[in-house]
Amino acid sequence: MRRETVLNIVLALGLLAVPLAAQAMGEPFIVTLATKVAILALAGVGLNIALGLGGMVSLGHAAFFGIGGYTMAVLAAPVQAYEPLMTWPFELSGTKSMPVIWLAAMVAGALGALAIGALSLRTSGVYFIMITLAFGQMLYYFAISWPAYGGEDGISIYVRNGFPGLNTLDPIQFFALAYGVLMAALMVSWMLARSGFGLALAGARQNPARSAALGIRPYSVKLTAFVISGAMTALAGALFADLNRFVSPSMLNWQTSGEIMVLVILGGVARLFGPVAGAALFILLEHWLGGFSEYWKLFLGLALLGIVLFARGGLIGTLAGREVAHD
Numbered sequence: 601m602r603r604e605t606v607l608n609i610v611l612a613l614g615l616l617a618v619p620l621a622a623q624a625m626g627e628p629f630i631v632t633l634a635t636k637v638a639i640l641a642l643a644g645v646g647l648n649i650a651l652g653l654g655g656m657v658s659l660g661h662a663a664f665f666g667i668g669g670y671t672m673a674v675l676a677a678p679v680q681a682y683e684p685l686m687t688w689p690f691e692l693s694g695t696k697s698m699p700v701i702w703l704a705a706m707v708a709g710a711l712g713a714l715a716i717g718a719l720s721l722r723t724s725g726v727y728f729i730m731i732t733l734a735f736g737q738m739l740y741y742f743a744i745s746w747p748a749y750g751g752e753d754g755i756s757i758y759v760r761n762g763f764p765g766l767n768t769l770d771p772i773q774f775f776a777l778a779y780g781v782l783m784a785a786l787m788v789s790w791m792l793a794r795s796g797f798g799l800a801l802a803g804a805r806q807n808p809a810r811s812a813a814l815g816i817r818p819y820s821v822k823l824t825a826f827v828i829s830g831a832m833t834a835l836a837g838a839l840f841a842d843l844n845r846f847v848s849p850s851m852l853n854w855q856t857s858g859e860i861m862v863l864v865i866l867g868g869v870a871r872l873f874g875p876v877a878g879a880a881l882f883i884l885l886e887h888w889l890g891g892f893s894e895y896w897k898l899f900l901g902l903a904l905l906g907i908v909l910f911a912r913g914g915l916i917g918t919l920a921g922r923e924v925a926h927d
Contacts, residue, residue: 604920608873615876616779623772631771632843633887637879638778639839644864644875645785646832651861652870653793654825655805659857660716660732663739664830666852667712668705668837673749673847675701676757698763698777701838709834710827712739717826721819736857743849754848761842768842778839782876785832790872792828801825833860862904868914877915 615634622630643665650656678685678694685694720731744752760768768774792798803811804818811818841847867878889896911918
């Protein structure tokens with residue numbers, strides 16, 4: 601097997617083994633950290649479809665992450681308050697069912713990405729970056745001024761949403777849920793990269809003019825990838841909100857976009873398990889160095905600088921060498 605394939609298997613098994621060992625040792629906090637790694641990695645997989653496969657440098661993916669979180673709150677909060685979600689033109693109840701919430705979050709994220717991408721993809725380069733950032737900040741300030749869902753203070757969901765056959769309040773069972781969703785998302789990403797659509801997207805990224813001459817519509821292909829990316833990132837946002845049982849405008853802030861971007865770069869842009877490696881390193885630095893100093897992000901910045909300057913393939917690229925990405 602290729603070195604990157606072996607490394608991917610090691611990462612997948614390692615992410616599974618750590619919380620299982622922590623559960624056996626009675627360390628639920630470590631299980632929760634592993635769950636956070638899985639959810640942030642899922643958000644990174646979503647961004648990696650746009651960034652790694654499509655070459656779209658988006659600083660607005662916090663918009664989709666937050667859309668997923670607020671979709672969870674909008675659907676779950678009425679159940680918590682024993683009120684209907686809406687009463688006109690017909691009465692509609694909220695829900696505490698995770699599958700329903702996930703589907704709604706992905707649809708909302710896809711629609712948001714469709715609207716943002718349809719405008720942003722008419723530009724390129726720094727203009728694309730700034731437009732996606734602007735849309736993200738617009739949604740951030742909208743959430744701050746949304747009093748029905750806590751405004752700047754956010755909103756708490758006191759009881760975690762349910763999944764058939766599982767006790768989602770049990771940390772190891774909730775981890776298993778997040779881990780399963782992450783593995784499914786990685787499979788989707790792998791299939792996309794090797795499909796005809798993935799080849800068309802790579803062509804649109806590398807040479808739009810030549811792709812257009814071959815009958816490929818770069819705008820449509822990139823917009824489709826952006827919509828898939830937004831839906832996947834929104835799913836991560838819904839899971840993250842369920843993990844914390846709390847939603848706030850900070851999920852929509854540009855700093856969240858930056859953190860998702862950072863973990864993708866740390867792990868390796870366009871590498872299948874790059875977001876997993878990057879999320880694991882990000883959480884390890886936050887947990888270990890955060891205990892020593894509140895300025896732990898200085899060390900994160902140094903690590904990012906070193907990777908950008910000396911290991912542009914990220915952790916995966918450094919360990920696997922110059923092999924084909926998304927192996």
